[in-house]
Amino acid sequence: MKNLVRAFLLGLLVCFFSNAQDIQGPHFGKGILNISGEDSTWSMNFTTRFQLLGSGTWQENESGSTDFNSDFLVRRARLKFKGFAFTKDLTYKLEIGLANKDIDGASYYTDYTDKFILDAYLQWNFYKSLSIRVGQAKLPGNVERLISSGSLQFVDRSLLNAEFNIDRDIGLQLLNEHYLTPTFLIREQFAFSQGDGRNVTVGNMGGYQYTGRVELLPLGAFKNDNELEGSALEREDKPRLMVGVAYDYNDDAVKTKSNKGDFMETQQGLYQTDITTLFADAVFKYKGISLLAEYANRSAEEAIAIDHQGIPTGDVVDTGNAFNIQGGYLFENNWEVSGRYTHLDFDQEVQSTMEENQYTLGISKYIVGHNLKLQTDISYATFANQSDVVMARLQLELQF
Structure with missing residues (x-):
């Protein structure tokens, strides 16, 4: 797989640079390259992006002194391809991750191959607002996960998303939207997927995963779908609100976080249990003001994995x-001040660190929207049974 990806990227670069003198790209932030067929039966938009992150953490150790750790890394580095094929009603997206955090490791379940592929799907708008999506994509879970990592209000998503989101899987999704009144928009999305996460190659190891999400927009649609972007860069001239509810049921799940986390292995195979995840969220924007709130709950039929003898x-x-x-406030000069509070409360039987609270203050400068921005934040986290942690981060985002 590594050789295949390298060959693909090399071929792309050769084709691009061999014709560079004849190509004029689109405006900054609209992709590096737009190509369309001579007969208008296909198109491709190619974009790339990366994030450079520096962070430091401070935590008191058992001796009473403070431990300091720092990290400097390429947080994300990605290539995106999207467009239509044969007809504009048939669209596609391919997204490849190149950074270590994007790849997320190899294992037996991925044929010991790194997980380069993030999205790979076709979407067919077959009737009015009804579309069907086939392939690997984000499941319709919490709104924070549906927001692209390149369009976040903070350096990264919250702890809620880190611990409870259901991320990507491969399968089929049905999408629809309709107006209840001239301004009351309703969106529905249903997904049927394998339930084991992205890039799994050894076959379905449990049951299947079923996910549904409904979104209510009583005040009308947001400008350019900016409910799925952090901050208030569109500066809505009228109040806009989206309320969403999502439900996910993973039958005979084999991972510690539904279709994410670690595989629950035993000497006889994989431990299986039904896992249910519920999300409720809301997004509000008006002029320079933006607010986002969300709740998540995960439950399992039997949360503690056991072997054939009943031993954990x-x-x-x-x-x-x-x-x-x-939430945050975006000033006219595109500087933003934002704040976040996150509360985690794990069940006592599954987590020794049952409760965590994190308070975050962020400052962002949007130089060219989300395509070129500098973000920094500082967080203070408290735990039920360990020392508090302070974390500071600084990140540069560039998207072509």
Whole structure:
């Protein structure tokens, strides 16, 4: 797989640079290259982006002194291809991750191959607002996960998303939207997927995963779908509100976080249990004001994995609930001040660190919207049974 990706990227670069003198790209932030067929039966938009992150953490150790750790890394580095094929009603997206955090490791379940592929799907708008999506994509879970990592209000998503989101999987999705009144928009999305996460190659190891999400927009649609972007860069001239609810059921799940986390292995195979995840969220924007709130809950039929003799294996499903609220104000010069509070409350039987609260203050400068921005934030986290942690981060984002 590595050789295949390298060959693909090399071929792309050769084609691009061999014709560079004849190509004029689009405006900054609209992709590096736009190509369309001579007969208008296909198109491709190619974009790339990366994030450079520096962070430091401070935590008191058992001796009473403070430990300091720092990290400097390429947080994300991605290539995106999207467009239509044969007809404009048939669109596609391919997104490849190149950074270590994007790849997320190799294992037996991925044929010991790094997980380069993030999105790979076709979407067919077959009737009015009804579309069907086939392939690997984000599942319709919490709104924070549906927002692109390149369009976040803070350096990264909240702890709620880190612990409870259901991320990507491969399968089929049905999408629809309609107006209840001239201004009351309703969106529905349903997904049927394998339930084991992205890039799994060894076959379905449990049951299947079923996900549904409904969104209510009583005050009308947001400008340019900016409910799925952090901050208030569109500066809505009228108040806009979206309220969403999502439900996910993973039948005979084999991972500690539904279709994420670690595989729960035993000597006889994989431990299986039904896992249910519920999300409720809301997004509000008006002029320079933006607010986002969300709640998550995960439960399992049997949270503690056991072997054939009934002995715990050490693996547990991360059950519990979380709440996150964040907001910001965007000034006319595109500087933004934002704040976030996140509360995690895990079930006692599955987590020794049952409760965590995190308070975050962020400052962002949007130089060219989300395509070129500098973000910094500082967080203070408290735990039920360990020392508090302070974390500071600074990140540069560039998207072509």
